[in-house]
Amino acid sequence: MEENPIDRVPINMSSPDLTSREREAVASVLDTRWLSMGPQEKSFEAAVKEYIGSRHAIAVNSGTAGLHLCIRAAGIRDGDWALTTPFSFVASANVLLYERAAPIFVDVDKKTGNIDPALVAEAAADLKAGGSSAQKWLPRRGVSKTGQLRAILTVDVFGQPADYDQISEIAAENELDLIEDSCEALGSSYKGRLAGKFGRASAFAFYPNKQITTGEGGIVITEDDDWSATIRSLRNQGRAPGDTWLTHTRLGYNYRLNELSAALGVVQMSRLDAMIEKREQIAAWYSEELGSIPGVELPWVSADTTRMSWFVYVVRFEPSIDRNRIADALKEQGIPSRPYFLPIHLQPYMVERFGYQDGDFPVTEDLGRRGLALPFSSVMSQDEVQRVAEAIRNALARV
Numbered sequence: 001m002e003e004n005p006i007d008r009v010p011i012n013m014s015s016p017d018l019t020s021r022e023r024e025a026v027a028s029v030l031d032t033r034w035l036s037m038g039p040q041e042k043s044f045e046a047a048v049k050e051y052i053g054s055r056h057a058i059a060v061n062s063g064t065a066g067l068h069l070c071i072r073a074a075g076i077r078d079g080d081w082a083l084t085t086p087f088s089f090v091a092s093a094n095v096l097l098y099e100r101a102a103p104i105f106v107d108v109d110k111k112t113g114n115i116d117p118a119l120v121a122e123a124a125a126d127l128k129a130g131g132s133s134a135q136k137w138l139p140r141r142g143v144s145k146t147g148q149l150r151a152i153l154t155v156d157v158f159g160q161p162a163d164y165d166q167i168s169e170i171a172a173e174n175e176l177d178l179i180e181d182s183c184e185a186l187g188s189s190y191k192g193r194l195a196g197k198f199g200r201a202s203a204f205a206f207y208p209n210k211q212i213t214t215g216e217g218g219i220v221i222t223e224d225d226d227w228s229a230t231i232r233s234l235r236n237q238g239r240a241p242g243d244t245w246l247t248h249t250r251l252g253y254n255y256r257l258n259e260l261s262a263a264l265g266v267v268q269m270s271r272l273d274a275m276i277e278k279r280e281q282i283a284a285w286y287s288e289e290l291g292s293i294p295g296v297e298l299p300w301v302s303a304d305t306t307r308m309s310w311f312v313y314v315v316r317f318e319p320s321i322d323r324n325r326i327a328d329a330l331k332e333q334g335i336p337s338r339p340y341f342l343p344i345h346l347q348p349y350m351v352e353r354f355g356y357q358d359g360d361f362p363v364t365e366d367l368g369r370r371g372l373a374l375p376f377s378s379v380m381s382q383d384e385v386q387r388v389a390e391a392i393r394n395a396l397a398r399v
């Protein structure tokens with residue numbers, strides 16, 4: 001009798017990669033008095049700093065918190081504009097909204113899904129000029145029409161760095177701060193340089209589906225001494241060096257990373273390269289299995305991406321295939337998957353506030369309609385990859 005696929009061991013959408021070393025590291029924190037603001041936080045920051053080769057690394061309790069502090073450090077505020085991408089996880093746009101600044105979206109490259117440098121250049125010139133030339137880049141409502149363009153916020157989508165030669169030049173020419181959301185790209189490199197090194201500040205994230213995890217967590221990278229000091233103060237309730245526990249120099253937050261999480265992060269960092277290699281292997285298995293299936297487009301890796309630290313494995317179906325029906329057919333076979341990304345500008349609160357409509361960012365919307373993230377983690381087996389591929393072939397035959 002044939003085995004019912006649903007009865008097999010379930011395949012997870014993602015999974016952390018944990019060993020006895022992580023377990024011991026976390027347990028040993030419980031034997032100390034330091035559950036926050038202790039030696040593990042320092043060790044974790046040192047490990048990331050060394051890996052990235054950055055001057056500063058400031059641990060925080062989520063990637064979103066890290067990005068928010070980059071925006072605060074840049075002094076971006078009410079009425080300011082920042083160029084960014086609608087093809088991302090919502091956090092990259094939300095951190096601007098937290099400061100009442102406006103994300104000004106430009107569309108993305110259809111191969112990589114990363115922000116399109118030609119559009120960034122055009123928009124930056126028009127927005128800097130202001131007046132009527134600026135208007136075509138602004139949403140229909142909800143933003144100051146006389147704002148000031150302050151920054152470019154790039155996202156290294158699915159682990160692939162944006163096109164930094166061009167974007168850094170545009171930022172420099174227009175005197176804009178470049179902030180890099182590298183939350184999906186720990187360990188990736190662009191023309192031999194690691195993601196996280198391109199922004200004046202950048203953030204990594206350590207939610208359980210990322211390349212490494214601290215449960216929840218993030219870290220900010222910067223070369224800038226002033227920004228580093230500001231970010232350290234902001235994550236710790238606005239205390240500045242010399243402040244007592246109840247003195248607060250500025251309006252801050254509790255964005256600190258606890259010691260249990262930091263201890264987990266120290267061990268995960270020591271295993272990062274090995275885990276990236278496993279992710280590479282799994283992506284290669286997927287590409288081998290799926291490469292010859294008509295109607296399925298494999299993820300595109302640019303020649304400029306000298307190392308791809310795979311965050312997710314996202315395929316695209318050709319336009320005549322209904323991606324949602326494929327996802328349903330996979331689910332019936334016990335295989336999870338996720339539409340990825342749903343464009344930010346079409347999220348309900350964005351539509352309500354800014355009046356965005358279908359058609360505003362056609363490339364983003366096309367990728368959003370056709371992309372499907374498949375189960376992916378560094379603990380997947382070849383057998384599991386084959387089961388997913390088989391389920392995709394079955395789904396395509398049915399729909």
Ligand SMILES: *Cc1c(COP(=O)(O)O)cnc(C)c1O
Pocket residue numbers: 062063064065088089091092155181183184205206207217218
């Ligand atoms: C994961 C992620 C973040 C931050 O996520 P947190 O859950 O806050 O750690 C930000 N931007 C992108 C693109 C992400 O993928």
